[in-house]
Amino acid sequence: MSRTAAWPGRLVLLGHPVGHSRSPAFQNAALEAAGIPLRYTALDVAPAELGQVLADLRAVRGAGNVTIPHKRAVYEACEVRLPRAEQAGAVNTFWHDEEGRLYGDNTDVAGFEAAVDSLGTTRPGAVVALLGAGGAAAGVCAAVATWAGATVGIFARSPERANELRQRFPHTRPASSAAAALSGASLVVNATPVGMTDDAHPVEVAWLPRDAHVMDLVYRDGETSWVRAARARGLRAIDGRAMLLSQGAEAFRCWFGRDPDLEVMRTALGHSTRSE
Ligand code: NAP
Numbered sequence: 001m002s003r004t005a006a007w008p009g010r011l012v013l014l015g016h017p018v019g020h021s022r023s024p025a026f027q028n029a030a031l032e033a034a035g036i037p038l039r040y041t042a043l044d045v046a047p048a049e050l051g052q053v054l055a056d057l058r059a060v061r062g063a064g065n066v067t068i069p070h071k072r073a074v075y076e077a078c079e080v081r082l083p084r085a086e087q088a089g090a091v092n093t094f095w096h097d098e099e100g101r102l103y104g105d106n107t108d109v110a111g112f113e114a115a116v117d118s119l120g121t122t123r124p125g126a127v128v129a130l131l132g133a134g135g136a137a138a139g140v141c142a143a144v145a146t147w148a149g150a151t152v153g154i155f156a157r158s159p160e161r162a163n164e165l166r167q168r169f170p171h172t173r174p175a176s177s178a179a180a181a182l183s184g185a186s187l188v189v190n191a192t193p194v195g196m197t198d199d200a201h202p203v204e205v206a207w208l209p210r211d212a213h214v215m216d217l218v219y220r221d222g223e224t225s226w227v228r229a230a231r232a233r234g235l236r237a238i239d240g241r242a243m244l245l246s247q248g249a250e251a252f253r254c255w256f257g258r259d260p261d262l263e264v265m266r267t268a269l270g271h272s273t274r275s276e
Contacts, residue, residue, distance in 0.1 A: 008095055008255060009060035011040045014053065014074070015067035018042040020196060020220070022241075022269055023065060023248055029268035030252055030260035045070065051077075058102065063095035063255045065248075068193065071135035078104035087142040089168060090135035093251040105254050108139035111247025112217075116143075118242050121187050121213045123147040129181040129212075130154045130172075131202045132191035133161035136217050140189055141169040155181035155203075157192075178203045185209050190216045190226065199225035205233055216240055245269055 011031075013023050019042075027040035045053050050073055056062075066074045071090040075081065078091055082105040085091045091104030116123065128144055130137055133156035144150045152172040156162040162174035175181035182188060182203065194202040195218045205226065208214060214230040219240035222228075230237035245265055252260040 006061075006098070007036065007038065008063035010057060010062040010064075011038050011255065012057070012062060012064040013040070013042040013067060014045050014050070014064060014070050015042070016044055016046055016069060018044050018067065021067065022219070022244065026245065026248060026265040026268040027252070029264050030248075033261040033264040034256070034258070036256065040064070047073070050074075054102070058096060058100055061096040061098075061100065064093075065251055066092050066094065068135070075104055078102045080104070082106070084109045084142065087145070088135070088138045090138050092135070092139075092247065093254050095255055105251075106139055106142070107247040107250035107254065108136060108243070109143045110250045111243040111245075112140055112143045114246035115215060115238060115240075115242040116187070119187075119213050119215060119236055119238050124149055126150040127184050127186045128152040129175075129185035129188045130191055131178070131181070131189065131194075132156055133158065133165050134191065137189075137191035138165060138168075140191055141165055141172055145169055145171055153181035153183075153185070179207060182207055182209060182212075185212050187213045187215065190218060193218060195224040195226050196220060201226045201229065205229040208233070208235060210235075213237070215243075217243060219244060241269060 021042050024040050024042050031038055075091040079101040080103045085104045085106040088106040093105045093107045095103050130152050144152050153175045154162040155175045155178045166172050166174055190202040192202050194200050214235050214237035216224045216227045217240045218224050223239045227237045227239045249260050
C-alpha cells in the first residue's frame with residue numbers, strides 16, 4: 001500500500017458537523033496503545049473552508065478521515081487515489097507522502113463488508129435495498145459490485161443522485177419508491193443520516209421484508225431507533241458501529257502501515273456487535 005514512510009504531522013477528522021463522531025475516542029485509544037505520540041482531533045470544516053484546511057494540512061503532511069459532507073470534495077482534491085476510492089468515487093481516508101502528494105482511500109468499503117459478515121449476511125446473490133445515494137452509498141455499491149450475482153435497488157430523495165450511481169455501477173437500479181427498493185431485499189442498508197440526531201426512521205420498519213437483514217450506517221448511543229425497532233420485529237439488525245470500527249482500523253493501517261489494537265478500539269468505542 002502506498003503510504004507515508006514517516007508518521008503524519010497531524011491526524012484529523014474533516015466533517016461538518018463532527019460533534020457526533022466517535023472516531024476521536026477510538027483512534028486516540030489506538031494511538032496511545034501503539035505508543036504513537038499523535039492526537040486525532042475532529043475539525044468542523046464548512047465547505048467554503050475545505051480548500052484552505054487541506055492546504056494547511058499539506059504543509060504539515062497531515063492525514064485523517066473525511067465524513068459528511070466532504071468525501072466527494074476530498075476525492076476531487078487527491079493527487080493519488082487508491083482503487084477502492086476510485087471505485088466508490090469518494091474518499092474517507094487521506095494522507096500525504098514525503099513529496100506532499102495527497103493520497104485518498106476509501107476504507108468504508110472494507111468496513112461495510114466486515115459489518116455485513118458480522119450480521120451473517122450471504123454476499124453472493126444478495127438483493128440489497130439501499131436508502132440514500134451519497135458517499136457512503138457509493139461505498140456500499142462498490143463493495144456489492146464484487147459480490148457474485150448481487151444487485152442493489154437504490155431509493156434516494158434526489159433521484160438524480162441514484163441515477164449517477166446507476167451510471168457508475170451496472171449492478172444497481174434506481175427505485176421509484178422505498179417499497180420498490182425493498183421488494184425481495186435480503187439486506188436493507190440505511191445510507192442516509194436519518195436517525196442520527198433523533199428517533200426518525202429512514203423507512204417504516206413494517207415495510208421491511210420478513211427475512212431481510214438490516215444495517216443502519218448511522219450510529220448513536222443506545223443504537224438507533226430504527227435498529228431497535230427492526231430487532232423488536234424479529235429481524236437481524238446492526239447499527240453503524242461495526243462498520244465504523246472496521247473502517248477506522250483499516251484507516252489506521254493506511255496511516256501507519258501496522259494493525260491497531262482492535263480490542264482497545266472496541267472498548268473505547270463502547271462497541272457492541274450484537275446483531276439480534
Ligand atoms: P452524503 O454523501 O451527504 O449522502 C447522504 C444521502 O442521504 C444523500 O442521498 C442525501 O440526499 C440523503 N439524505 C440526507 N438527508 C436525508 C433525509 N432527511 N431524508 C432522506 N434522505 C436524506 O452522506 P454520507 O457520507 O453518504 O453519509 C450518510 C450517513 O452514513 C451519515 O449519517 C454518516 O454518518 C453515515 N456513515 C456511517 C459510516 C460508518 O462507518 N458507520 C460510514 C460512512 C457514513 P440528498 O442528495 O437529497 O441530500
